[in-house]
Amino acid sequence: MNQLPQQLANGLILGALYGLVAIGYTMVYGIVQLINFAHGEIFMVGGFGALTAFLALPGGTTLWIAIPLMLVAGILVSVLVAIGAERFAYRPLRTAPRLAPLITAIGLSIALQQLVFSFYPDAKKARVFPQIPGSPFNIAGMTIQRSDLFLIVAAPVCMLALGWFVTKTRSGRAMQATSQDPDTAKLMGIDTDRIIVMAFAIGAAFAAVAAVAYGLRTGQIDWHMGFVLGLKAFTAAVLGGIGNIYGAMLGGLVLGLAEGLATAYIQHVPGMQLFGGGAWKDVWAFVLLIVVLLVRPQGLLGERVADRA
């Protein structure tokens, strides 16, 4: 039985999810050189925002209406939390040594987890997330869940829109300029504070899209789902070359594929029987990261840049 197509499909779908979240890490890093460790929780609150919207709708609302509304609510919650974090936690520390905002991000991450854990109704256990009903598709030996269709459409749309925005619009160019040299960008008349907020907001919106996709895919969301996924997305961003938006997406896809293939095939390698299967997939993901960084320390699409002191 050939399970390669199925593993490729699984890997790509998972990878697209990682990629969407990785965009948030990479954009913020590219502009303020901050690793926003609270981004996993921005993703998580987006999921709960979407769930809240779903629960508020009258029962029996068709998913064609529910999903867009859930998306809007999720994006709204994620973006507001991200902008609030930027304004009140990171901006006051903009000129502080880099460790200070990094620690703040970790603290914020724990705080957000605990807030949801403590105050969202019944969030102490996983909450059920709606599914797209219907039997899965069978195409060329691959089985694809209907719920995954959302991600298959959303991920490329988001990426193309972002690519267009960054290269073709005035705000996108201002964003590139700010990431290359913030002081000079200011002297070109660019309000860099606004650009930084915009980077946080775009990253958060993408995370919320990913959260809806994650909920649809797994059928449930919980308060700590942002931790491992955030770590994986951060890995994807570094793998692709942090600061590069196409790198983030590529890194996500490579990481997802590696996990899928490792799960299926490592156990067939003589002597490696113990290290196959789902339990070891995270290990193989990080082994891949280490190997890539040994060969290309700047990541797959990253550029070697002189450190701005």
Added chain:
Amino acid sequence: MTTSTAPVTTTGDPVLEATGVIMRFGGLTAVNNVDLTVNSGEIVGLIGPNGAGKTTFFNCLTGLYVPTEGTVKYKGTVLPPKPHLVTQAGIARTFQNIRLFANMTVLENVLVGRHSRTKEGLLSAVLRGPKYKRAEAESREKAMGLLEFAGLADKADHLARNLPYGEQRKLEIARALASEPGLLLLDEPTAGMNPQETRAAEELVFAIRDRGIAILVIEHDMRFIFNLCDRTAVLVQGQKIVEGDRETVQSDERVITAYLGAPLEGTAEAPAAADADADAIADAPADLPAEAAADPVEEADAEPAAEASTASATSTTGTEDEK
């Protein structure tokens, strides 16, 4: 060389009025009570040994630093202390060490320069409405016009970092002009240029003045300064010691002392100033710490960090050695 230096335009209203500008970094006074006025249609020079506070003064004018004391007015209004609002008001600048957006194309660099002169609703950009298309097309047209003016039109699609040095300097000027300024600040525009390139730069500066833009220029090349400028101010150790036309400046004893050192009394500042004149790094006072550190104002002279970089105040405070 042939271009007339006679005042073509009758100088009009003041464009820039800096009064009593003082910039202190901790105990170090980098700019001490400087007054300077630039009138419309004028080219004004700012000279002085390395470390005299020229670039720091520029940074005070553009909002990168907020002056400790004193006011800077542009066309009669006090400037806001934010760089992007200063640009919006109408002051543009270039940098001593080139600071282009290296990974963007030549055209994109100029388009970024136009940022404050273009408006774009995010919604209309996303919907790609006719308004967005029109604004984008107009921006590109104006940017191309500026590239033609600077002689870079055929390189519009090159990455900025791939341009030769002289053209990178020109691109910086084109990018600064893109914000449609009323006053252009040039920080050592001919640094590192050969004599032909310097002559070409002179022509370019005159052409910019003829577009109705007042110019304030920092330079070490005296020929360049005296060919161009209607007036020249001399800054030494943060203070303006002389201002006037070529003859006034050239014949002033204090200027000669500052640049060449006082005859006979070879005190601490003499080797320092001579070094500076040779365009070397102003590290001489580091060799003579006892004398140089005696006076805080003298320390300002020994402070290349304040002069050479736009780093934050904290990084320049209290550092005596080179960055």
